[in-house]
Amino acid sequence: MSKILLVEDDHTLTEMYALKFKESGLELLLAADGLTGLEIAKKELPAVILLDIMMPKMDGFAVLTELKKDNSTKNVPVIMLSNLGQDNDIEKGKKLGANDYIVKASMTPTQVIDKIKSYLN
Secondary structure, three states, rough: OEEEEEEOOOOHHHHHHHHHHHHHHOEEEEEEEEHHHHHHHHHHHHOOOEEEEOOOOOOOHHHHHHHHOOOOOOOOEEEEOOOOOHHHHHHHHHHHHEEEEEEEHOOHHHHHHHHHHHHHH
């Protein structure tokens, strides 16, 4: 079973995703802040990381930078998941090494899972 790491501080959103991931047969690892997300990523080496930007302790851009510097995590696909939909945020995420960028409001959890599955094959 593929492990997916969701680094997100919105409790309601994480509960909704947890339910959808369970239905899809994917194992979901959760982190409520950037620092914890980085620790889990290095320990568990998930297949894909969904990464929010605005979070406590360490923002998503800082987490992404650290992930791409580390040999054990640099090749893990990272999908930025944010409400920040401005072009400069999207560009910054991709410059730092994000594989994709999802604006939360524009995609349903099912669409997000479909996108994740495209990175698992």
